Amino acid sequence: MELEELQSIWKHNDPGFQLKDENEIALMLKGNSQSIVDKLKRSVWFELIFTFVAGLALLIYALTLPSGALKWTSVSILLLFVAYSFYYIKKLTLLRQYNPAGENIRVSLERLTNDLTSYLRFYKRSYTVLYPIYFVLGLMFGALERGPDKFINNLSQPRTIIYLLVVALVFFFCSTWVTNWYLKKLYGNHLEKLRTLLNDIHQ
Amino acid sequence: MASGEEQRFINLINEHQGLIHKICFMYEHDSDARNDLFQEIVLQLWRSFPSFRGEAKITTWMYRIALNTAISGFRKQTRLVKTEDLQEVHMNISDSWADDREEDFQKLQWAVRQLPEIERAMIMMALEEVPYDEIAETIGITQNNVRVRMNRIREKLRKLMCP
Numbered sequence: 001m002e003l004e005e006l007q008s009i010w011k012h013n014d015p016g017f018q019l020k021d022e023n024e025i026a027l028m029l030k031g032n033s034q035s036i037v038d039k040l041k042r043s044v045w046f047e048l049i050f051t052f053v054a055g056l057a058l059l060i061y062a063l064t065l066p067s068g069a070l071k072w073t074s075v076s077i078l079l080l081f082v083a084y085s086f087y088y089i090k091k092l093t094l095l096r097q098y099n100p101a102g103e104n105i106r107v108s109l110e111r112l113t114n115d116l117t118s119y120l121r122f123y124k125r126s127y128t129v130l131y132p133i134y135f136v137l138g139l140m141f142g143a144l145e146r147g148p149d150k151f152i153n154n155l156s157q158p159r160t161i162i163y164l165l166v167v168a169l170v171f172f173f174c175s176t177w178v179t180n181w182y183l184k185k186l187y188g189n190h191l192e193k194l195r196t197l198l199n200d201i202h203q
Numbered sequence: 204m205a206s207g208e209e210q211r212f213i214n215l216i217n218e219h220q221g222l223i224h225k226i227c228f229m230y231e232h233d234s235d236a237r238n239d240l241f242q243e244i245v246l247q248l249w250r251s252f253p254s255f256r257g258e259a260k261i262t263t264w265m266y267r268i269a270l271n272t273a274i275s276g277f278r279k280q281t282r283l284v285k286t287e288d289l290q291e292v293h294m295n296i297s298d299s300w301a302d303d304r305e306e307d308f309q310k311l312q313w314a315v316r317q318l319p320e321i322e323r324a325m326i327m328m329a330l331e332e333v334p335y336d337e338i339a340e341t342i343g344i345t346q347n348n349v350r351v352r353m354n355r356i357r358e359k360l361r362k363l364m365c366p
Contacts, residue, residue, distance in 0.1 A: 002357075003329060003353070003357060006311060006326075006329075006330060006357070006360065007329075007330055007332060009304070009307045009308050009311050010308070010311060010330040010331075011330075017220075017221065017224035017225075017228070019220060019221075019224075020216075020217075020220060020241070022213050022217060025213050025216050025217065025220075025245060026209070026213055028241075028242045028245045028246065029209065029212075029245065029246065029249050031242055031246060033243060033246050033247070034239065034243055035243060035247065035272065036275075102254070103271070104267065104340060104341055104342060104343035105267075105270060105271055105274060105275065105321070105324070105341060105342050105343055106342060106343025106344065107343055108271050108275055109274075109275050112275055194275060197274060197275065197320060197321060200319050200320070200321040200322070201321055201342065201343065201344065
């Protein structure tokens with residue numbers, strides 16, 4: 001079947017679309033975009049605002065605390081929030097540079113795949129590495145407040161060790177499982193689709 | 204009341220909306236999803252409109268954004284899509300049209316929709332008589348690659364249309 005033959009079949013038929021009128025098109029310009037980039041931008045903005053508000057509340061709370069374990073835990077979480085904010089701002093700047101008009105489909109797919117991969121990687125690291133670290137840190141600050149001797153004495157008891165290990169394992173596996181499930185639900189399937197498309201292009 | 208720029212854009216969409224409709228038809232199965240995609244493409248075109256300086260042909264610019272949106276950028280809710288059968292297409296045709304030409308067109312449309320998304324984009328542009336160099340530029344591959352793949356696509360279409 002030659003291309004000319006297919007073109008001729010294609011050309012000589014009316015596909016019967018219902019054409020939009022000017023008012024409908026004008027209304028469309030006021031709608032919200034459902035593109036993956038816009039959804040990512042909205043997510044990042046939400047997280048940035050949440051981090052800022054939570055950080056502010058934590059700062060006010062930390063200022064009212066006397067020097068001690070809770071205060072140092074709050075300060076360390078605040079430092080983490082500052083680092084997160086820088087990441088979110090960098091991410092927003094990168095997402096703003098995305099321009100489907102200036103890029104061909106291959107470049108656009110590569111950029112989207114990279115953006116989504118780094119975004120998902122960042123989240124996985126946050127939940128699976130940083131949160132357990134903060135769990136241990138919080139535990140340490142709490143234990144230190146009771147006094148190093150009492151802490152070491154407690155820690156040397158097999159029952160405490162087993163209890164802490166079980167809690168840490170449950171915490172780690174639950175946070176890993178929930179994070180993986182949530183991220184896959186949010187962007188994982190789309191990322192898979194983008195990778196398949198890129199493979200198709202490179203074939 | 205639309206501003207001058209907005210009115211110019213609306214006129215442009217009005218003039219070329221067939222191109223967007225065809226892409227929506229090829230990439231979405233139900234009318235709600237097609238309407239959503241149509242709106243998304245119009246929004247993306249509107250955002251890029253200020254940077255369009257007429258260096259490329261207007262249709263090339265539109266294809267690039269519309270296909271980029273349909274293929275990679277649009278994130279819709281997962282819908283269960285019923286796979287259309289060629290036999291079903293035949294039945295629909297014999298119910299409504301007797302014309303052979305119309306039957307060929309329906310079969311071609313069905314066959315194009317069975318192709319992977321990138322190949323669908325390429326054959327759609329080819330059927331709309333977009334030159335190979337523009338197809339290569341829009342997809343991001345070489346012209347030689349377009350030629351080779353177009354042969355493969357034609358073979359696939361032939362098998363799908365005349366099993």
